Amino acid sequence: MDKVRANLMLCAGTGCVASGTPKVKEALLEELKKRGLDEEIKLVLTGCNGYCAEGPVMAVYPDQVFYQKVTVEDIPILVEEHFLKGRPYQKLMFKEPEKKTAIPRMGDIPFFKHQVLRVLRNKGLIDPEKIEEYISRDGYQAMAKALTEMTSEDIVKVVKDSGLRGRGGAGFPTGLKWDFASKVKSDIKYMLCNGDEGDPGAFMDRSVMEADPHSVIEGMVIGAKAIGAHHGYIYVRAEYPLAVKRLQLAIDQATESGLLGGNILGTGFDFHLEIYLGAGAFVCGEETALMRSLEGKRGMPRPRPPFPAHKGLWDKPSVLNNVETLAQIAPIIMNGSEWYRSLGTEKSAGTKVFALTGAVNNVGLVEVPMGIPLRTIIYDIGGGIRKGRKFKAVQLGGPSGGCIPESHLNTPVTYEDIVATGAIVGSGGMVVMDDNTCMVGTAKFFLEFTADESCGKCTPCRVGTKILLDMLTDITEGKGKESDIETLLDLGRDIISTSLCGLGQTAPNPVLTTIKYFRDEYESHIRDKWCKAGVCRNLTTFWIDEKLCKGCGACLRACPSKAIIGEKKQPHKIIQEVCVHCRTCYEACKFKSIKILPAGFEGDPSELLEAAAAAGEGKKGDSK
Amino acid sequence: MPRLTIDDLKKIKEKHRSDFTLREGGYRAKVTVHMGTCGIAAGARAVMTALMDEITKANITDVIVTTSGCAGLCAKEPLATVEIMNHPPVKYCDLNDEKMREIFREHIMAGNPVEKYALVAGCESTY
Ligand SMILES: Cc1cc2nc3c(=O)[nH]c(=O)nc-3n(C[C@H](O)[C@H](O)[C@H](O)COP(=O)(O)O)c2cc1C
Ligand code: FES
Numbered sequence: 001m002d003k004v005r006a007n008l009m010l011c012a013g014t015g016c017v018a019s020g021t022p023k024v025k026e027a028l029l030e031e032l033k034k035r036g037l038d039e040e041i042k043l044v045l046t047g048c049n050g051y052c053a054e055g056p057v058m059a060v061y062p063d064q065v066f067y068q069k070v071t072v073e074d075i076p077i078l079v080e081e082h083f084l085k086g087r088p089y090q091k092l093m094f095k096e097p098e099k100k101t102a103i104p105r106m107g108d109i110p111f112f113k114h115q116v117l118r119v120l121r122n123k124g125l126i127d128p129e130k131i132e133e134y135i136s137r138d139g140y141q142a143m144a145k146a147l148t149e150m151t152s153e154d155i156v157k158v159v160k161d162s163g164l165r166g167r168g169g170a171g172f173p174t175g176l177k178w179d180f181a182s183k184v185k186s187d188i189k190y191m192l193c194n195g196d197e198g199d200p201g202a203f204m205d206r207s208v209m210e211a212d213p214h215s216v217i218e219g220m221v222i223g224a225k226a227i228g229a230h231h232g233y234i235y236v237r238a239e240y241p242l243a244v245k246r247l248q249l250a251i252d253q254a255t256e257s258g259l260l261g262g263n264i265l266g267t268g269f270d271f272h273l274e275i276y277l278g279a280g281a282f283v284c285g286e287e288t289a290l291m292r293s294l295e296g297k298r299g300m301p302r303p304r305p306p307f308p309a310h311k312g313l314w315d316k317p318s319v320l321n322n323v324e325t326l327a328q329i330a331p332i333i334m335n336g337s338e339w340y341r342s343l344g345t346e347k348s349a350g351t352k353v354f355a356l357t358g359a360v361n362n363v364g365l366v367e368v369p370m371g372i373p374l375r376t377i378i379y380d381i382g383g384g385i386r387k388g389r390k391f392k393a394v395q396l397g398g399p400s401g402g403c404i405p406e407s408h409l410n411t412p413v414t415y416e417d418i419v420a421t422g423a424i425v426g427s428g429g430m431v432v433m434d435d436n437t438c439m440v441g442t443a444k445f446f447l448e449f450t451a452d453e454s455c456g457k458c459t460p461c462r463v464g465t466k467i468l469l470d471m472l473t474d475i476t477e478g479k480g481k482e483s484d485i486e487t488l489l490d491l492g493r494d495i496i497s498t499s500l501c502g503l504g505q506t507a508p509n510p511v512l513t514t515i516k517y518f519r520d521e522y523e524s525h526i527r528d529k530w531c532k533a534g535v536c537r538n539l540t541t542f543w544i545d546e547k548l549c550k551g552c553g554a555c556l557r558a559c560p561s562k563a564i565i566g567e568k569k570q571p572h573k574i575i576q577e578v579c580v581h582c583r584t585c586y587e588a589c590k591f592k593s594i595k596i597l598p599a600g601f602e603g604d605p606s607e608l609l610e611a612a613a614a615a616g617e618g619k620k621g622d623s624k
Numbered sequence: 625m626p627r628l629t630i631d632d633l634k635k636i637k638e639k640h641r642s643d644f645t646l647r648e649g650g651y652r653a654k655v656t657v658h659m660g661t662c663g664i665a666a667g668a669r670a671v672m673t674a675l676m677d678e679i680t681k682a683n684i685t686d687v688i689v690t691t692s693g694c695a696g697l698c699a700k701e702p703l704a705t706v707e708i709m710n711h712p713p714v715k716y717c718d719l720n721d722e723k724m725r726e727i728f729r730e731h732i733m734a735g736n737p738v739e740k741y742a743l744v745a746g747c748e749s750t751y
Pocket of ligand 2: 011012013014015016017047048049050051052053055056057
């Protein structure tokens with residue numbers, strides 16, 4: 001008997017492996033064997049499903065049941081109940097945050113239901129370490145078509161007409177880039193893939209490389225044919241060991257099968273592909289710096305023109321595309337440009353993958369048609385703000401991007417509309433922030449990153465980001481000056497207009513957008529020495545409102561500095577001299593009786609709090 | 625693996641079809657063997673094995689097999705439900721190895737429900 005009646009797709013992506021997949025796998029295999037089910041039920045290890053926070057995750061087919069947080073202890077009962085007796089095991093199913101009802105099927109879970117999978121089409125459906133599985137999902141068919149039935153011009157035309165734009169950040173039309181490179185005469189050209197993924201928190205590209213490495217390779221071969229390249233490199237950061245391993249395995253298997261290397265599929269076309277490991281510097285994701293790094297030199301950008309399409313790697317014409325861009329090529333070749341355009345908007349066609357994180361209920365990778373409103377992603381897919389808190393801002397585009405407030409939540413996610421807000425779509429980082437976030441602190445966080453990662457070649461970026469950071473640090477420590485806001489704005493604009501590469505040209509965005517939408521926070525930090533979110537320690541006084549305090553003792557027990565006193569059922573009090581402003585009590589209080597006041601505040605704050613509450617309400621009203 | 629031709633790509637896809645029928649859906653028929661405690665005690669395991677054996681021998685990929693819990697008819701176990709796409713499901717009762725093989729040949733392959741073993745036709749479908 002070799003008929004298999006069920007496939008268990010257990011996630012073996014980086015996240016799930018870290019949270020226990022290897023042990024779960026052993027336990028599952030053992031239990032299936034013990035129950036005599038090991039021949040009829042097949043265990044398949046997949047790449048990242050983009051749902052790492054709830055890992056290890058596992059999908060069961062044909063039932064389409066989705067399990068999360070699977071532990072070794074769950075295995076015996078899971079196997080007996082579901083795989084032997086056919087009763088899906090509720091304990092491991094997704095549950096809606098408020099209702100607690102279990103949702104068995106993946107397709108019914110809101111997080112997955114609203115997604116449209118093109119880039120992530122094979123996510124969780126194949127074993128990325130077996131080329132046959134990729135081929136079974138029509139893999140390499142598009143490459144075969146491109147190599148046998150299409151000219152270079154045909155390929156360029158389809159990709160141009162599709163409207164596909166680069167997913168690495170800049171959104172440059174892919175077809176146009178290929179067109180430029182294809183028209184340059186040269187005996188040697190290079191087709192390159194950018195798998196550097198430097199934005200903090202982003203993991204779209206890692207997920208694709210781990211879960212579907214062949215889709216990137218196939219896109220590269222098609223691109224190589226389009227521009228006339230016979231050599232290529234995938235530049236991946238060394239911090240992605242699993243992605244590197246799977247890519248290498250995929251390259252080896254493809255080469256062995258004649259799908260890479262010399263005379264691909266007997267068509268006479270050659271394409272040799274290698275992996276190059278990067279050391280994880282953010283600037284090495286920038287195209288000219290990446291090419292220098294590939295040449296074995298220090299990764300620093302250079303002025304453009306000349307553009308890489310004319311003078312790239314080793315001064316030869318080169319095309320560099322992002323992982324996600326390349327993963328879309330095969331379906332476009334198979335299904336045509338009209339198909340691709342059927343989703344998205346006129347100028348932002350197709351789908352985009354976002355890494356949704358932060359203060360939302362459901363975090364993970366989200367692939368959606370471009371043009372849907374931010375609100376849909378945050379509320380319908382993300383399940384709204386965690387712990388019933390209030391939305392404050394969504395950060396798009398990582399260190400090059402900006403913060404978008406509630407009043408702009410209906411903005412459709414397209415390149416143009418997001419830029420109009422001051423942020424950028426970027427590579428797809430999407431961090432949701434609630435009312436516990438200090439916006440000055442957020443800007444400071446990103447500037448710390450860019451100031452650190454600036455390569456130092458040009459002065460505006462090297463010195464400018466440092467000055468921005470120092471001023472932000474001063475503001476968060478209570479040393480801000482009234483003129484600081486204007487200086488930040490002026491300097492920010494100067495850095496943008498004079499920096500050499502995209503790093504400096506976008507680094508001030510987090511500062512500019514937070515000033516644009518949250519100027520009052522900067523002002524209260526500077527003028528009132530008051531961080532209303534209670535994050536900047538020097539700019540807070542924590543105070544217990546006696547009228548609201550029930551004397552439950554939660555804050556007293558939580559305080560690490562023993563700064564809170566009070567009898568049971570009597571209002572408690574914070575000894576200001578002892579308090580270290582860590583906000584632990586604020587989080588612990590269930591009755592919202594702890595208030596955040598300006599630094600060094602004494603006396604009765606009721607008037608101040610009323611005014612602040614009224615201002616908050618007013619602002620909320622404005623936004624509707 | 626030897627070097628592939630374009631034809632080989634299609635052959636590989638064909639070879640793995642049964643796995644992908646499970647994962648992607650699009651099967652022609654689904655058989656549910658009721659494997660509650662009662663079903664297993666009454667011999668559901670042997671019924672399942674017989675069914676899987678027939679499918680293997682017939683070398684088909686468009687029929688899937690699943691299990692489900694007790695159907696509430698413990699006295700008539702082992703039970704199995706055969707659903708051909710776009711036809712009402714048929715529940716069979718008091719099954720054994722031989723009956724299951726006959727149902728496979730007659731109903732699943734030839735499309736004629738085996739009335740003598742049928743309990744009911746047209747109860748709730750599960751797809
Ligand atoms: C500082 C900086 C960092 C970048 N990091 C990345 C990155 O990690 N991954 C990426 O694909 N593109 C990155 N880019 C964009 C690349 O320069 C380039 O535009 C992109 O790889 C081109 O591919 P695409 O057209 O397919 O998007 C970065 C750009 C800058 C300025
Ligand atoms: S690693 Fe399993 S979902 Fe990401």
